């Protein structure tokens with residue numbers, strides 16, 4: 001080394017030692033501390049990836065509070081005071097007296113605050129390793145507020161877009177106004193929740209680009225997503241019949257590089273991934289209205305088909321069987337007028353000669369006005385539905401995972417808009433006049449003879465096949481479902497109510513196992529001494545009620561029968577019988593046979609079932625583990641509706657049904673019946689499932705649960721016989737216990753509605769209220785009428 005460079009090195013080292021020694025930035029801001037712009041204060045997430053602090057965007061001199069990627073400090077993904085810039089460096093972030101995080105300006109006026117409600121309070125703000133800024137009370141796992149719920153222009157792993165229908169909360173991305181101005185700009189990215197879920201880019205109120213509908217794997221217009229889904233798996237939730245929340249989000253697998261999805265102020269939605277080697281962001285996908293080929297929404301008009309390879313024809317054409325409405329406009333490259341049919345359809349009152357033509361490999365058209373049925377089992381069934389409905393113009397599978405099996409069904413009845421060719425596996429089937437399908441086929445016989453003969457042959461074959469198997473019996477059983485059946489059938493199924501077939505005896509009925517044509521049933525026979533007016537009334541109510549209810553989480557009433565003194569209900573048979581056998585370890589079932597994941601699923605199933613009942617205006621009144629049945633796949637189904645009440649008509653019914661331990665205090669003391677009575681019983685069942693003990697076996701069951709949970713949400717009274725949960729599972733269980741405790745609050749108005757319970761159970765990060773201590777003596781008083789389990 002030359003002397004001059006040695007000197008330089010020495011000088012350099014001297015300079016470094018003279019610099020003020022700054023403490024390493026913490027990831028937390030406690031109540032009483034402050035984060036001050038003029039001091040250059042920041043928070044740094046524990047892993048170091050994210051930094052929170054003050055910044056000025058681009059050439060602007062205004063100051064904002066934001067969070068950025070530590071490796072790329074000009075990549076700010078979240079801004080607190082988007083609309084309220086500070087004019088100088090006098091800004092300060094502190095907790096105010098109301099335990100809310102506030103950003104104050106030089107005059108100590110609040111320019112931004114982390115508003116939250118619900119009686120929660122917070123004493124710590126922490127920048128997590130996910131990039132989420134959360135407020136919490138001490139080390140509580142509940143976040144009364146989190147930045148992930150208020151996205152700016154960027155979606156990070158763990159965040160979500162979409163809508164909660166219960167709370168009305170909507171999560172969307174909004175672009176910056178310009179590179180120098182983070183205030184909300186023209187472009188938004190939302191998750192469309194009508195039709196199939198899909199991401200829409202808006203400019204003001206005009207759609208500029210669609211991602212294509214979600215197909216079970218990825219958004220159909222972004223097939224390249226399948227190349228990075230192993231690193232950044234997609235999560236779309238709420239694809240059920242009556243979802244409380246439909247959202248889209250993604251996560252990052254451990255070790256995957258930093259990533260973000262952003263809508264920039266030029267209207268481009270882009271996924272970027274950080275390349276540590278080059279120190280730059282790489283684009284994994286980018287879409288926007290400016291794309292010159294096919295990305296602009298509805299570029300080729302209704303019934304147009306955009307082909308990104310067809311540069312010579314301006315990318316636009318019509319779908320098969322259609323031609324431009326105005327050829328002169330198309331010559332002037334004005335395509336939005338769209339296309340019209342060559343030959344009219346022939347369909348009246350479901351009778352039709354039309355056929356379907358496949359348009360392969362497309363981004364499916366806008367599904368906003370389409371009819372979606374996710375439960376349709378196959379593409380064939382979907383086709384049949386479209387065929388039978390003259391207003392159906394096209395159909396497609398909603399879900400491509402089964403390769404045509406359990407495919408779901410989308411039916412379009414108005415225009416086909418924004419259709420483009422893309423390298424996807426999804427096809428659109430378009431209804432066209434038969435004249436589009438070539439000339440008449442050469443044939444010796446008229447078509448109707450051929451069809452008639454084939455149909456007759458098929459029917460004969462089918463009947464023969466059935467004849468030689470028990471399937472004909474099964475077919476009959478299936479046809480009879482939901483109807484009254486002859487006592488003879490039930491006698492045959494239960495070997496004339498043979499003692500060997502008894503699987504349960506209760507206060508009101510005996511339950512037999514029945515078997516016929518290979519199918520199994522639970523046959524519930526009302527005991528003769530219970531054939532009182534009330535017993536008969538209950539029976540009729542159960543039949544009437546069950547005929548209006550159908551839900552996967554309710555046991556299904558298959559048949560009923562009333563002949564002389566035989567009053568019989570036939571339910572689907574539940575292989576695994578009732579829940580109490582497992583959670584309390586009864587009848588020699590080890591408690592360890594149900595693991596935590598199964599338990600959580602059972603809890604959710606029961607919640608959804610009760611929510612459905614309440615939606616149909618029924619109160620069950622007698623929820624308990626003995627009334628929760630488990631299918632062979634451990635799906636939970638609620639049973640025993642003898643006591644259920646139609647809420648409006650029979651709100652003040654004098655017949656009190658009480659099972660000690662599960663009954664809500666206001667019902668046992670004042671007989672005040674509301675939906676919240678079921679919520680209470682559900683809460684008790686939930687806690688029993690977690691603890692593996694009967695509430696009735698311990699007077700202090702509820703206060704103990706609350707005590708343990710509130711001391712430390714991770715110190716749960718988990719059933720020790722079940723393998724210990726770890727990590728995320730433990731967090732879910734803590735959340736679940738908190739929900740259970742909210743359900744068993746003493747006052748009905750303190751308990752959440754069942755739909756809220758379902759929303760809380762299905763979300764992993766929504767804010768939860770803090771439960772108060774439940775009362776010990778919430779059980780049935782002396783007037784209790786003991787109901788004995790009589791369900792198998």
Ligand SMILES: *[C@@H]1O[C@H](CO)[C@@H](O)[C@H](O)[C@H]1NC(C)=O
Pocket residue numbers: 033034036
């Ligand atoms: C901010 O905190 C520092 C110490 O961390 C303290 O010296 C200063 O007075 C505080 N500023 C205000 C305005 O509270």
Ligand SMILES: *[C@@H]1O[C@H](CO)[C@@H](O)[C@H](O)[C@H]1NC(C)=O
Pocket residue numbers: 054055056073074
């Ligand atoms: C970002 O980093 C550059 C140099 O790496 C530095 O000059 C600049 O001040 C930093 N900006 C912020 C807001 O920290």
Ligand SMILES: *[C@@H]1O[C@H](CO)[C@@H](O)[C@H](O)[C@H]1NC(C)=O
Pocket residue numbers: 119120121137138770
């Ligand atoms: C926050 O925690 C403190 C003790 O850490 C507790 O006294 C207070 O009740 C908690 N507040 C809420 C709303 O949970």
Ligand SMILES: *[C@@H]1O[C@H](CO)[C@@H](O)[C@H](O)[C@H]1NC(C)=O
Pocket residue numbers: 179264265266268270283286
């Ligand atoms: C917006 O994104 C597009 C696509 O990556 C890019 O070309 C453009 O430079 C971006 N604009 C800004 C201002 O970041």
Ligand SMILES: *[C@@H]1O[C@H](CO)[C@@H](O)[C@H](O)[C@H]1NC(C)=O
Pocket residue numbers: 366367368369414415417
């Ligand atoms: C859906 O229907 C609305 C109201 O009729 C209409 O304004 C909109 O253009 C339709 N969307 C599509 C994609 O056809």
Ligand SMILES: *[C@@H]1O[C@H](CO)[C@@H](O)[C@H](O)[C@H]1NC(C)=O
Pocket residue numbers: 371389390391392411413
């Ligand atoms: C045909 O489909 C439309 C849209 O889904 C629906 O409104 C209409 O009731 C259907 N018609 C028949 C006869 O099913």
Ligand SMILES: *[C@@H]1O[C@H](CO)[C@@H](O)[C@H](O)[C@H]1NC(C)=O
Pocket residue numbers: 401402403404405
């Ligand atoms: C569809 O179902 C059939 C019969 O159940 C099965 O053989 C086939 O493998 C399934 N196809 C796919 C792609 O799952």
